[in-house]
Amino acid sequence: MNDLPERLAAFKLADPLPQEFVCVLSGTDLKISSGIESVRLGYKKTAGLYLWLMRYRGSAYKIYVGSTNCLSTRLHNYISDFQPHSPNDYKLRVFLAFILEQMPGATLDLYFSKRSCKGLKATEARAVATYRPLLNDLPKASQSTKQDFTKAFELYYRRAFTGKLRDDT
Numbered sequence: 001m002n003d004l005p006e007r008l009a010a011f012k013l014a015d016p017l018p019q020e021f022v023c024v025l026s027g028t029d030l031k032i033s034s035g036i037e038s039v040r041l042g043y044k045k046t047a048g049l050y051l052w053l054m055r056y057r058g059s060a061y062k063i064y065v066g067s068t069n070c071l072s073t074r075l076h077n078y079i080s081d082f083q084p085h086s087p088n089d090y091k092l093r094v095f096l097a098f099i100l101e102q103m104p105g106a107t108l109d110l111y112f113s114k115r116s117c118k119g120l121k122a123t124e125a126r127a128v129a130t131y132r133p134l135l136n137d138l139p140k141a142s143q144s145t146k147q148d149f150t151k152a153f154e155l156y157y158r159r160a161f162t163g164k165l166r167d168d169t
Contacts, residue, residue, distance in 0.1 A: 067124035
């Protein structure tokens with residue numbers, strides 16, 4: 001995969017982002033840091049549209065667009081360990097780990113546009129259609145991938161049930 005930068009060309013940011021998008025976090029590795037904590041404190045109860053860009057060797061690539069009723073909480077989801085009840089939140093961490101194997105030095109920037117909660121999902125859909133970021137349009141999981149995921153999910157819950165119902169007396 002040494003040609004990964006060329007394969008990412010379709011996701012390269014060609015035009016500047018609209019002014020309503022403000023960079024709230026730059027160069028993050030999705031680990032707890034003063035920068036992340038500053039964003040979390042500054043954007044409590046702040047709804048809007050967010051865009052993750054990956055920076056690599058002077059280029060920016062559109063990675064993911066999302067909407068949130070609270071950027072602080074959403075950012076917390078992204079930096080948290082894997083949560084079986086919401087595995088989708090972990091995709092950005094998996095992506096970054098994968099990319100860093102192929103493109104050492106790549107980082108993520110978080111851009112945000114404050115918006116009203118009203119109509120936020122429609123605004124997100126328009127932004128996804130406009131920017132066409134990499135992670136918003138992943139192919140559907142194959143049957144074998146679905147089976148693997150199902151088995152892992154079942155294993156987790158079976159272990160949880162066993163632990164909860166174990167007679168430790």
